[in-house]
Amino acid sequence: MKRCDECHDEAHLLRLGQPGYPYQRDYGPMWVCVPCQAWCGCHPGTENALGRLADAPLRKAKQAAHAAFDPLWQRKMVRDKVKQGQARRAGYAWLAQQMGLTKKETHIGYFDLDQCKRVVEICTNLKRKEVGQAPKAP
Ligand SMILES: [Zn+2]
Incomplete structure (x- = not known):
């Protein structure tokens, strides 16, 4: 469970093709806060965010x-x-x-x-x- 760094609401781990995934190309799983349009990628091969969610x-x-x-x-x-x-x-x-x-x-x-x-x-x-x-x- 990870929170959005902008609104502190719950962020969701999304993969390519899921609603809200921010890209058309596959950049691996991403932590996304849809209302803020804020997101952050993960360290390769993990679900650990690279940093904070960014709008x-x-x-x-x-x-x-x-x-x-x-x-x-x-x-x-x-x-x-x-x-x-x-x-x-x-x-x-x-x-x-x-x-x-x-x-x-x-x-x-x-x-x-x-x-x-x-x-x-x-x-x-x-x-x-x-x-x-x-x-x-x-
Ligand atoms: Zn947010």
Whole structure:
């Protein structure tokens, strides 16, 4: 039993083809709150939610947070020649520090709207700083 993170009513585990399943394609079982149009996928092969149920504004905010944050650790993979998992962990450790959270609390999947906005701010500021420090092109 899982509750909707928006309205705190009961969420339902739905599979492709069941009424209320949010996609035409199969993304595995999903926890859905139909009235809120909020949902969340599961860890592969389980019924454990990946994070909190997200409605449309939060889904958008999470996408924006990932778009700002993921390139930072992906760049580290190339630059420091480390594996994806290690680079992502290092990225989240850095993000935790920036946000004043513990590492355990720091997952974009668990963030609310304000926290997602903070991620975008932090990552955008970092990029701006780096551009400012970079030597000018000849
Ligand atoms: Zn709801």
